[in-house]
Amino acid sequence: MISTRVAKNLWGENMYFGHRTLADLLGHETLTGLMFMAAIGRRPTDDEREVFDTVAVIMTSADGRIWPLKLGRLVSSYGGTLAGWCASLLTMEGPRLGPWTTGYSAQELVELRAQVGERIDDEEAVVCEARAFFERKRRVVGLGVPLRERDERYVALEAWVLRTGRDKLPHWRLHVALAAHGKRVANLGTNILLGLAAVLLDLGDYTPAQISALVTFVNQNVFAANALEAAQQRSPEMQRLPDDCVLYVGPPARTSPRAAAERRRFEPLEPIYTDDGLAGA
Amino acid sequence: MTTSKVWNGPLDDAEWPDKLTARVVTQGPCPRLHGYDVEGDLARHYSFAETVLLALTGTLPSPEEARAFDVALQFAAPAPAQEAPTHAAIIARICVASTSQIQGAAAIALGEQARVLVAEHRAWIEMLSGPLAEVPAAFRAKSDAERESVGRLRRALRGTVDVPALWHDIGRAPALIAALHACGLKTAEAIECALVLAKLPIVMAEALATPAGSHRQYPVQLPTIAYTEEPS
Numbered sequence: 001m002i003s004t005r006v007a008k009n010l011w012g013e014n015m016y017f018g019h020r021t022l023a024d025l026l027g028h029e030t031l032t033g034l035m036f037m038a039a040i041g042r043r044p045t046d047d048e049r050e051v052f053d054t055v056a057v058i059m060t061s062a063d064g065r066i067w068p069l070k071l072g073r074l075v076s077s078y079g080g081t082l083a084g085w086c087a088s089l090l091t092m093e094g095p096r097l098g099p100w101t102t103g104y105s106a107q108e109l110v111e112l113r114a115q116v117g118e119r120i121d122d123e124e125a126v127v128c129e130a131r132a133f134f135e136r137k138r139r140v141v142g143l144g145v146p147l148r149e150r151d152e153r154y155v156a157l158e159a160w161v162l163r164t165g166r167d168k169l170p171h172w173r174l175h176v177a178l179a180a181h182g183k184r185v186a187n188l189g190t191n192i193l194l195g196l197a198a199v200l201l202d203l204g205d206y207t208p209a210q211i212s213a214l215v216t217f218v219n220q221n222v223f224a225a226n227a228l229e230a231a232q233q234r235s236p237e238m239q240r241l242p243d244d245c246v247l248y249v250g251p252p253a254r255t256s257p258r259a260a261a262e263r264r265r266f267e268p269l270e271p272i273y274t275d276d277g278l279a280g281a
Numbered sequence: 282m283t284t285s286k287v288w289n290g291p292l293d294d295a296e297w298p299d300k301l302t303a304r305v306v307t308q309g310p311c312p313r314l315h316g317y318d319v320e321g322d323l324a325r326h327y328s329f330a331e332t333v334l335l336a337l338t339g340t341l342p343s344p345e346e347a348r349a350f351d352v353a354l355q356f357a358a359p360a361p362a363q364e365a366p367t368h369a370a371i372i373a374r375i376c377v378a379s380t381s382q383i384q385g386a387a388a389i390a391l392g393e394q395a396r397v398l399v400a401e402h403r404a405w406i407e408m409l410s411g412p413l414a415e416v417p418a419a420f421r422a423k424s425d426a427e428r429e430s431v432g433r434l435r436r437a438l439r440g441t442v443d444v445p446a447l448w449h450d451i452g453r454a455p456a457l458i459a460a461l462h463a464c465g466l467k468t469a470e471a472i473e474c475a476l477v478l479a480k481l482p483i484v485m486a487e488a489l490a491t492p493a494g495s496h497r498q499y500p501v502q503l504p505t506i507a508y509t510e511e512p513s
Contacts, residue, residue, distance in 0.1 A: 251316035
């Protein structure tokens with residue numbers, strides 16, 4: 001038997017994570033709250049709901065040229081919105097790019113936090129452990145900003161954190177120390193993913209896997225918007241690029257052994273045609 | 282008249298290639314696959330299975346490899362209704378999904394099934410590249426039914442490629458992977474692709490044989506899913 005905490009349909013009511021949707025949630029819970037419940041299994045506090053609304057807005061980087069979003073637009077170009085949306089999401093699960101990666105950044109900070117242990121209030125110890133952590137790993141998920149000096153989403157998150165006084169919390173301080181060392185020794189900028197992981201680890205007792213799900217769930221608007229628009233456009237150029245936009249670099253034209261054998265077998269018997277007609281006629 | 286503001290960002294100011302790179306297929310009226318003319322050469326002289334092997338390996342297979350690949354694909358093809366890919370495709374059909382939607386759902390599930398199977402056999406795939414001394418317990422046959430299936434595979438492959446692993450007491454999945462490996466599919470990725478390719482038509486056949494919209498004929502209680510409010 002498989003157990004589920006998600007939901008059950010009742011007569012005249014539907015349960016969702018222990019709450020009656022129509023009697024308890026209707027009028028009291030938001031879309032963000034429902035997504036939060038999907039990832040964490042309980043209702044968010046007011047603070048959590050506000051943070052995730054903020055996260056959703058900050059993470060709204062929906063340029064249709066960004067690789068996974070472009071992928072979704074290509075698939076949706078035949079008119080299917082959900083086909084492109086699903087295809088985009090398929091590429092997300094893993095430690096590569098996109099919102100799912102936040103959980104992998106969180107894992108980095110969980111490991112660093114474990115190393116710092118009881119010395120979390122000792123700033124010198126935090127800096128020292130962050131340095132050692134970076135030197136040991138060299139590649140930290142969430143350090144590195146493509147195409148630009150600073151991740152504008154991180155800049156906004158940092159300002160919001162300072163404004164709301166969350167900068168004194170342990171994981172934020174850990175990530176600051178880690179990011180400072182990464183910047184100093186490898187000129188790595190801080191990606192939104194690492195900052196976000198720090199904020200979320202300080203916010204609640206979430207696992208890295210839950211953080212991956214949470215951030216991806218509240219980031220759905222970027223995938224949905226591109227898929228929907230591409231499905232409506234049904235762009236012929238998306239369905240097929242012009243021929244001169246493709247460069248072939250594979251093996252040169254060649255003849256298979258069987259075709260070559262056939263040619264050797266039949267060529268002498270076959271009439272040879274030229275532009276002037278049958279040769280030798 | 283309205284004028285729209287020009288917004289520039291990092292994607293606009295960075296340098297990018299101006300062409301999409303193709304490494305396997307050429308465009309045009311006479312498409313080529315790894316350099317071979319598909320319509321004028323491959324279609325006349327090679328089977329579809331041989332063309333698939335060429336696509337996945339970059340090399341035309343020997344007749345023995347091609348025949349072995351054909352056998353391996355047939356052994357890999359069955360995708361019973363109780364397995365998630367076919368079960369999912371049946372539900373998609375019941376939900377009156379389009380063929381493209383059923384194929385999409387089926388292909389994702391098959392891809393996931395193949396990914397897990399190949400991940401569980403990653404060490405086995407590495408072992409297949411060298412001389413096989415002893416088979417780890419995880420890859421041995423678990424039942425006589427498995428042994429008999431491996432025996433049938435060994436007999437079906439007779440006269441094709443040499444698959445030494447099949448002479449060991451191995452399970453059906455390791456045997457199938459060994460056969461695909463012997464056909465020239467040396468990487469986990471290529472083996473995953475072959476497994477999906479083999480099963481997709483069977484999954485679709487089962488789904489399309491299901492009456493669309495037959496919600497009330499579907500056993501909604503299988504397997505039993507029980508709601509609980511206990512913390513996980």
